Amino acid sequence: MKHDISLLVESLLVADRLAAEGIVNELTQDVSPISIIETLIVPALEHIGRGWEDGSVALSQVYMGGRICEKMVNILLPPGAPDRKDQPRxxxxxxxxxxxxxxxxxxxxxxxxxxxxxxxxxxxxxxxxxxxxxxxxxxxxxxxxxxxxxxxxxxxxxxxxxxxxxxxxxxxxxxxxxxxxxxxxxxxxxxxxxxxxxxxxxxxxxxxxxxx
Amino acid sequence: METDHMTSLERVLTTLGHNEPDRVPLFLFLTMHGAKELGLSIKDYFSRGEHVVQGQLKLLEKYGHDCIYNFYHAPLEVEAWGGEVVYCEDGPPNSGTPFIKDIKEIDSLEPPLIDACTCLEKVLTSARLLKEHVQDQVPIIGVVMSPFSLPVMQLGFNKYIELIYESPLLFRRLMEVNTRFCVNWANAQLDAGSTAICYFDPVSSPTIIPRELYLKTGFKVAKNTIAQINGPTATHLASGRGLSIVDDLVKTGTDIMGSSSLEDLGRVKAACRGKLTVLGDLNGIGMCGWTPEQAEEEVKKAIAAAGPGGGFLLSDNHGEIPFQVPDEVLLAISRAVRQWGQYPLDWISS
Structure with missing residues (x-):
């Protein structure tokens, strides 16, 4: 999964939606949606966030990466799906x-x-x-x-x-x-x-x- | 405390030539503080060019800094395009709902004519009147939003980023229209008496877009626009980082770079030495809570990092000092520059 995280980060940083979707889609056969989110998508976004913090990643990359991931997660886990987080309002x-x-x-x-x-x-x-x-x-x-x-x-x-x-x-x-x-x-x-x-x-x- | 031997303009020109003047020039980018001086609300203050003239002259007398800042607020340009300005009591006016609702409107967008806009005419009036008052003693700084950064207010930030990445043709068309406006607006201010133009371009900062994308977009726009502006320019990234694009900024033809307090001022100065004058980098937000003693320390730190050799203008890091910054802090900054900014800066080595 580590390798996939860096590939996903790479595609998100250049706003390559198709490449990002390809990486995620390949996993959906064997891995549950919630696991893909928690072990791949969230770590990739955290990596990008750390880059923003240290100045090596720009705001536009954070925005475009987040937008691509939001769309992928909406497909993996539609709003209201039972696997979504038990959370405060x-x-x-x-x-x-x-x-x-x-x-x-x-x-x-x-x-x-x-x-x-x-x-x-x-x-x-x-x-x-x-x-x-x-x-x-x-x-x-x-x-x-x-x-x-x-x-x-x-x-x-x-x-x-x-x-x-x-x-x-x-x-x-x-x-x-x-x-x-x-x-x-x-x-x-x-x-x-x-x-x-x-x-x-x-x-x-x-x-x-x-x-x- | 030493007395000044040069006029403000002589001081600034000397430092722009990368030589040491009599002391470090101080640019206090005060916009809303003029309203305080005149006892007016921010909205009333900006309603007439004459108010801004009185405000700027009072501020100049009070703080003895080295520039007149004939900048009203960023949404003024949006008003010229037909957008809305939202005033508040304790801060700079904000631009309202973006006036380009659908990116397809870009195809038929045309820039406003400068002399047909009352809001722009006010700025030109104040530039003319200020020039009559200060002649060639004090530089008058005019301001434009760069064609590349204006769309944040025209379209909204998120839609604009999407446009940059996903709609190259419409992006190109918007840049062409905005460049025409920006060049006309900058040159009208220079004709009215402004000495130099501050080219606000925060979207070009590596804080906002990666350098590879900047080189294909904001860099080309800046190079083309600045070449058509008939006077010196200062590129201001409005608190955004700029160290990694210093050499690119040089190639755009700009003379000055606004530095962010997020970066090491000494490193910025080293990268700019002999190529760009550094403008910065006192933390404007931090300034709201400084004591006079802290203000003095911050001024000393900045001068020690970037003062030697000239090529340095001391200012805040954003290009606009917050309304909340108290007068005693500004007075302390002004005193500290006079005490610690006299060249030669022998105290630094000791």
């Missing part, structure tokens, strides 16, 4: 910002890792608080590009505290990369510097909530 948004790329990358990567999540898109603070409550969301992921959007997260965390809602907030995006203390300033529970690092953060949140 999650939603993803940007706060009053039309820079949607980061959100889209996280969405694709989480779905490619077998998670289901609601995409709230570009939304106001008041609206996100209302929807999180009505949808029973337990983990809210917020992607930002601009500093004012990052600072708005404080209003979201305050509103959740005031309403007594137990929602974990995971944030990511450029302002957090340039100031690694900022996520605490805005009251978030965790910060991710890459889209693929969201997966272990959510798994940790799941462990803690199951432990309780």
């Amino acid at each position: 999650m939603a993803l948004c940007v706060l009053q910002d039309h820079h949607l790329l980061g959100k889209q990358i996280v969405y694709s990567l989480l779905r490619a890792a077998g998670f289901e999540l609601l995409d709230y898109g570009n939304i106001s603070v008041d609206e996100v608080v209302k929807r999180v409550k009505s949808d029973g969301i337990k983990v809210l992921l917020i992607s930002v590009l601009m500093l004012p959007s990052a600072l708005k997260i404080r209003k979201v965390t305050t509103a959740f505290d005031d309403m007594g809602l137990d929602v974990k907030i995971v944030v990511g995006g450029a302002p957090f990369k340039f100031d690694d203390q900022l996520f605490q300033v805005v009251g978030a529970d965790a910060m991710c510097t890459t889209a693929s690092s969201v997966v272990p953060v959510i798994e940790k949140i799941m462990e803690v909530s199951h432990g309780n």
Whole structure:
């Protein structure tokens, strides 16, 4: 499988969808879909995420790779399939910002890792608080590009505290990369510097909530 | 503390010639802080060119830096194309929903005429008035979004990346249209009194696209566009990395490179020495929480890394200082440059 991971990474980095599909399709005869996702697709995306972190992989490669994998996983494991993750209810948004790329990358990567999540898109603070409550969301992921959007997260965390809602907030995006203390300033529970690092953060949140 | 012996323009031209001027030039890329100075909201401030003139002159007097920054905000260009600008109280205006809804619209897209756009005319008015005030004492920096980076606002980031990878013909057509606009817009600003043009091109950064793809796309676009701009240009990658494409940037014909605080400034300077002037790289986001003492330390660090030999302009790393950066930090930066930026920089070796 190790060899397949590097082949898949190679094809994803050049956005070669057909090559990526070929590698995955060859395995579907003998390996279960969930195993292909967990032992091939997720490690490949994590590898690309590490490259983004150290500067050797570009954002466009992360995006195109995630998009290709999301499509493959949707075929391997259609939405609602019983093998999809047993997970807390999650939603993803940007706060009053039309820079949607980061959100889209996280969405694709989480779905490619077998998670289901609601995409709230570009939304106001008041609206996100209302929807999180009505949808029973337990983990809210917020992607930002601009500093004012990052600072708005404080209003979201305050509103959740005031309403007594137990929602974990995971944030990511450029302002957090340039100031690694900022996520605490805005009251978030965790910060991710890459889209693929969201997966272990959510798994940790799941462990803690199951432990309780 | 030493007094200055050169005008700002002399200082900047000397460093651009890769020689040491009297001190390290300081470019404070302040846009929204002018609104604070005039007691206006950001939206009101940018509604009239005269406000920007007053704001820039007040900032120049207060901080004594070495440039006038006649940049309003990035979505101003989108407004010229018929897009929407979304203002907020505490940050730069954002571009609204991308105005190209379907990539097929690119086929019939035509660039706006500069003199038919009220929003662009404001910028030209402020350039003219600022030039009357500062004459040839202080350089006036105009700004364009590169033809290669503008589509992030025209189409949305994800659709644009898909276009680059999957629709080469439409991509080429969009670059052709955007280049026409960019060249006209840059030259109109130069004609109105701007000294140089900052060519914002974040999508060309290896942070956003791999170098192999850049060489086939953003590099060619930049080379073609910059050749048609009738004045000096600074390529700014807006916090994105640039070290691995320094030699490519040189070939685009640009004179200055904006450096990111994600990279080692000393290494960037070594790669650019004698070829490109380095502009950077104080962390704008970090600056929001600095104390004056931290500001002084950061200025010293940057000067020590990139000051020797000239070819260095001290600035933030993004090309726009956040609204949240307090005045005392900016004053501390300005003081520190005067204290630690006097050439020769003998204190570095000691």
